[in-house]
Amino acid sequence: MRLLFVCIEEARELGRQAASGRCPHCEGKVVAIDIESKWKFCCLPIAYIDKRKYFCTLCSRRLVLYDYC
Template identity: 45%
Template sequence: MCLVFVVDEDEKVIGRYAAGGACPYCGGQVQAMDVEKAWRLCYVPFYFRTKRNFHCSFCNRPLVIQ
């Protein structure tokens, strides 16, 4: 007996916005991105999640806001 899970994750950028502050590594401008993730099981979407990520526009490092 063989059990196979077919799970796929799609990631789509909804929008980009300028955020206040500067990158602590290079001093570049910080960008906020709204990202929508969709998990699919056998091509049927069963989970959606929208999250805001922060990245530096110059060095492209992901930034964590505390």
């Protein structure tokens, strides 16, 4: 017997703000976007996750911030 589980992710943008630094690919400005993700299992919410993602305004690449210790 196989079971099929259906999970749905809904995301919405909470806000945008300018971030410091420049894109390493095109030297464009960087913007920080706050995103709220909601995971649902059969229409029941199971998780809420807030994330901050960084994007270049010129080339639209997603940038990853590495934290060195």
